[in-house]
Amino acid sequence: MLQQTQMDRGVFYYRRWLERFPDIRAVAVAEEREILKYWEGLGYYARARNLHKAARMMVDRHQGKIPESYEALLGLPGIGAYTAAAIASIAFNHDIAVVDANVERIFARLFDIAGPVKDSATKKWIHKKAADLLPPGEARIFNQALMDLGGLICTPKNPACGSCPVAEFCAALKAGRVHERPVVQASAKTIQIEMATGILIRQGLLFIQQRLADDVWGGLWEFPGGRLEIGETPEEAVIREYREETGFAVEIVAGITTVIHHYMHYKVVLHAFSCRLTGECTEPELREAQDFRWVVPQDLARYGFPAGHRKIIEYMKKRA
Ligand code: SF4
Numbered sequence: 079m080l081q082q083t084q085m086d087r088g089v090f091y092y093r094r095w096l097e098r099f100p101d102i103r104a105v106a107v108a109e110e111r112e113i114l115k116y117w118e119g120l121g122y123y124a125r126a127r128n129l130h131k132a133a134r135m136m137v138d139r140h141q142g143k144i145p146e147s148y149e150a151l152l153g154l155p156g157i158g159a160y161t162a163a164a165i166a167s168i169a170f171n172h173d174i175a176v177v178d179a180n181v182e183r184i185f186a187r188l189f190d191i192a193g194p195v196k197d198s199a200t201k202k203w204i205h206k207k208a209a210d211l212l213p214p215g216e217a218r219i220f221n222q223a224l225m226d227l228g229g230l231i232c233t234p235k236n237p238a239c240g241s242c243p244v245a246e247f248c249a250a251l252k253a254g255r256v257h258e259r260p261v262v263q264a265s266a267k268t269i270q271i272e273m274a275t276g277i278l279i280r281q282g283l284l285f286i287q288q289r290l291a292d293d294v295w296g297g298l299w300e301f302p303g304g305r306l307e308i309g310e311t312p313e314e315a316v317i318r319e320y321r322e323e324t325g326f327a328v329e330i331v332a333g334i335t336t337v338i339h340h341y342m343h344y345k346v347v348l349h350a351f352s353c354r355l356t357g358e359c360t361e362p363e364l365r366e367a368q369d370f371r372w373v374v375p376q377d378l379a380r381y382g383f384p385a386g387h388r389k390i391i392e393y394m395k396k397r398a
Pocket of ligand 1: 237238242245246250
């Protein structure tokens with residue numbers, strides 16, 4: 079929950095989650111729709127879906143418990159090498175080093191590493207070094223001590239070298255290169271994407287559709303829409319997207335708002351319009367969705383939406 083999320087926000091979600099899902103079995107038996115609803119607003123919804131699948135797997139294969147071994151943890155959906163190492167060492171004290179961005183920064187300074195820390199060769203070297211330095215039987219303390227050192231003393235900016243417990247071993251400090259370490263690669267430029275969506279209203283009901291399970295934001299709900307094609311206006315995009323995604327012929331009634339949402343490497347500019355059917359209302363021919371509903375505006379809160387669409391809903395709520 080804390081990935082790309084501020085601590086106080088994460089704590090709020092975590093407590094609310096534990097109240098509703100107090101143990102692994104409670105997650106396992108819940109419907110995906112409810113899982114996504116409790117995750118709504120945290121983004122990166124694949125994590126929620128993986129957590130759900132992992133809970134089911136733990137009930138089926140591990141008597142409803144979190145497995146202890148690194149290998150068994152790696153077998154669970156959504157658990158990669160870093161998380162498996164963190165759980166195995168911190169929860170079960172297995173001798174496995176955990177290497178995160180904090181540890182990479184500390185090692186880049188301690189050993190005055192001149193190459194970019196994200197290079198695979200450098201990463202490999204740091205992993206091996208961390209494993210060599212780990213005192214047997216003390217992985218839990220060693221890993222958390224490194225995390226604390228990186229979080230409190232050897233911070234990205236202005237590290238507190240004067241109060242650092244490992245300053246005497248620090249090669250970058252000796253060489254006067256602390257502020258040049260770690261070496262980072264230039265970050266990729268943010269790409270702007272322009273999108274449009276239409277809120278189709280018929281007799282007071284709004285049309286929403288549920289995204290395909292294996293799609294980005296799979297299982298979440300949305301108003302149909304998509305990316306603008308070259309030379310297309312947002313209004314034209316809405317009309318085209320409705321035709322392509324649902325088979326509905328619609329026309330624009332009015333502009334609602336434009337929201338901007340930032341993802342790691344993308345900035346999405348999303349134009350929202352109200353629209354109505356130009357022909358008869360038939361069953362939609364869903365091409366990019368697995369389900370649909372006609373809902374009253376108050377019911378939108380019961381469904382999980384991606385962040386951009388949620389901003390539009392919030393805007394409409396305030397205006398209403
Ligand atoms: S001496 Fe400074 S740069 Fe070196 S590990 Fe300690 S805090 Fe980091």
